[in-house]
Amino acid sequence: MVPRTNDEDPKGENGRAPDAGGDGAVEDRTAAEPAGGAPPGAVGAGERVAALPRVPAAARRRRRAQVAGCAVLLAVALTGASVAVGNTRAGDARAPATTGGGVDPAALLGGDLDAAVSALQAHLRAQPRDFGAWASLGLAYVEQARVDGDPSRYPQAGKALERSLALRPRNDQALAGRAALAAARHDFAAALDQAGRALEQNPYNERALCSRIDALLELGRYEQAAKAADEADSRRPGIPVFTRYAYVRELRGDVRTARRVLEQAQDAAVTPADRAYVATALGQLAWNQGDHVSALRHYARALAADDGYLPALEGRARAQAAGGDRAEAVRGMTAVVAAAPLPGALVALGELYEAGGDRAKAREQYALVHAWTALARAGGVNADLDTALAAADHGDKKLALRAARAEWDRRRTVHTADALAWALHVNGRAEEARPYARRATATGYRNAAFLYHRGMIERATGRAKEARASLTRALELNSGFSPLGAREARTALKSLEAAR
Numbered sequence: 001m002v003p004r005t006n007d008e009d010p011k012g013e014n015g016r017a018p019d020a021g022g023d024g025a026v027e028d029r030t031a032a033e034p035a036g037g038a039p040p041g042a043v044g045a046g047e048r049v050a051a052l053p054r055v056p057a058a059a060r061r062r063r064r065a066q067v068a069g070c071a072v073l074l075a076v077a078l079t080g081a082s083v084a085v086g087n088t089r090a091g092d093a094r095a096p097a098t099t100g101g102g103v104d105p106a107a108l109l110g111g112d113l114d115a116a117v118s119a120l121q122a123h124l125r126a127q128p129r130d131f132g133a134w135a136s137l138g139l140a141y142v143e144q145a146r147v148d149g150d151p152s153r154y155p156q157a158g159k160a161l162e163r164s165l166a167l168r169p170r171n172d173q174a175l176a177g178r179a180a181l182a183a184a185r186h187d188f189a190a191a192l193d194q195a196g197r198a199l200e201q202n203p204y205n206e207r208a209l210c211s212r213i214d215a216l217l218e219l220g221r222y223e224q225a226a227k228a229a230d231e232a233d234s235r236r237p238g239i240p241v242f243t244r245y246a247y248v249r250e251l252r253g254d255v256r257t258a259r260r261v262l263e264q265a266q267d268a269a270v271t272p273a274d275r276a277y278v279a280t281a282l283g284q285l286a287w288n289q290g291d292h293v294s295a296l297r298h299y300a301r302a303l304a305a306d307d308g309y310l311p312a313l314e315g316r317a318r319a320q321a322a323g324g325d326r327a328e329a330v331r332g333m334t335a336v337v338a339a340a341p342l343p344g345a346l347v348a349l350g351e352l353y354e355a356g357g358d359r360a361k362a363r364e365q366y367a368l369v370h371a372w373t374a375l376a377r378a379g380g381v382n383a384d385l386d387t388a389l390a391a392a393d394h395g396d397k398k399l400a401l402r403a404a405r406a407e408w409d410r411r412r413t414v415h416t417a418d419a420l421a422w423a424l425h426v427n428g429r430a431e432e433a434r435p436y437a438r439r440a441t442a443t444g445y446r447n448a449a450f451l452y453h454r455g456m457i458e459r460a461t462g463r464a465k466e467a468r469a470s471l472t473r474a475l476e477l478n479s480g481f482s483p484l485g486a487r488e489a490r491t492a493l494k495s496l497e498a499a500r
Helices: 057-080 113-126 131-148 151-169 170-185 188-201 204-217 220-236 240-252 255-268 272-288 291-304 310-322 326-340 343-355 359-378 384-394 397-410 415-424 430-440 448-462 466-477 485-499
Strands: none
Touching: 113 131, 113 448, 131 151, 131 170, 151 170, 170 188, 170 204, 188 204, 204 220, 204 240, 220 240, 240 255, 240 272, 255 272, 272 291, 272 310, 272 326, 291 310, 310 326, 310 343, 343 359, 343 384, 359 384, 384 397, 384 415, 397 415, 415 430, 415 448, 430 448, 448 485, 466 485
């Protein structure tokens, strides 16, 4: 169980889709490559820190070859549309659900997702009416899309899950899979609905319990998310629930409890994937508090468990940049982008180049981010929040505002409040932005970027005293929160002090 303190308030997928429309043979994947996996028991969608398996050297070589093909796809996308996007945050699944028939569930939990997909496809050719295997295959496709950054697999996932439900209506595995797929596409209202349907069939379905927490958090319903985390802890305590419980506490500013819960999860971690996953969560928590030394130590522990774990590699690069080791940060972030060209790492690498004066290379990374958005939208992913964040700083400011408003209409979280505030600000509407910037920091969530945005908005509205306070808090909290943002915060603060 998650430890409680006396003052705590518990409220507080390169391949073709199988034939999902009939009992025909399942297609083998072509050019398969290790793409991800998960430890036993870790079955939640939308993990805050995604658990990836060890990526052996041969697999990394295959992945590098795949990146060339991805670059071609991105180039094609650029010719078809001009859009801007930033990072994608939710929708990752850690392990496919157990099957209902002859496939050994352990095959899905051994660390090689592509091998699991191949095994499921082979099994379904022999036993095409195994509804559990179809559900597991759908979840595996969701995971492959997340790991590879290829949203085109989401339609494959949907077909497999539909086939499972056609064979066994209302089975909780497929309904939980639908929740994971909806979260991956950033349709959190649908994710909440599907998770609830799954829990009606099986109140102990761990993936559905975790997806419900994720969806409530992403919809900004924080009190309900806290209750859902408590309920999940009482039903299925374990690492997936512990990490979510910790995030709920972090969003409320209770960093101490968040850290203690993650440390408990670390003590419970047995498999390399779990150890890497939890150590990275601790590293990210330390990073958010500006403790770059502790963050590097946690990331080192994660990489000792899994030397190819991308979230730890990305986190380490960010911490290295904050510590002044730009060369190592660029090297590390380049490796992350080569393995999985996802928006967050692309933006981070672009900003590292831009901070170093290489604007041409920076623009290349931002262009790839824009291209990824086109692919994401083609796969049914709502990328408005990410579009707003990236376009506000590195793209079309008007597009950023349209996207931020659209996302705010869908869900009202601290993240969407911050994105809308910043999009309004860069469009010269600082006075209108200020209430949203205040709302983004109202829960107690300690985020230096939010404070930086608030300080710059306060400065633009003539509130010099408040601006100094917000910018000072941002830099004191995390002096290296962004290669560009931290530099701009210092410049603005010096200007305010000089005027004072």
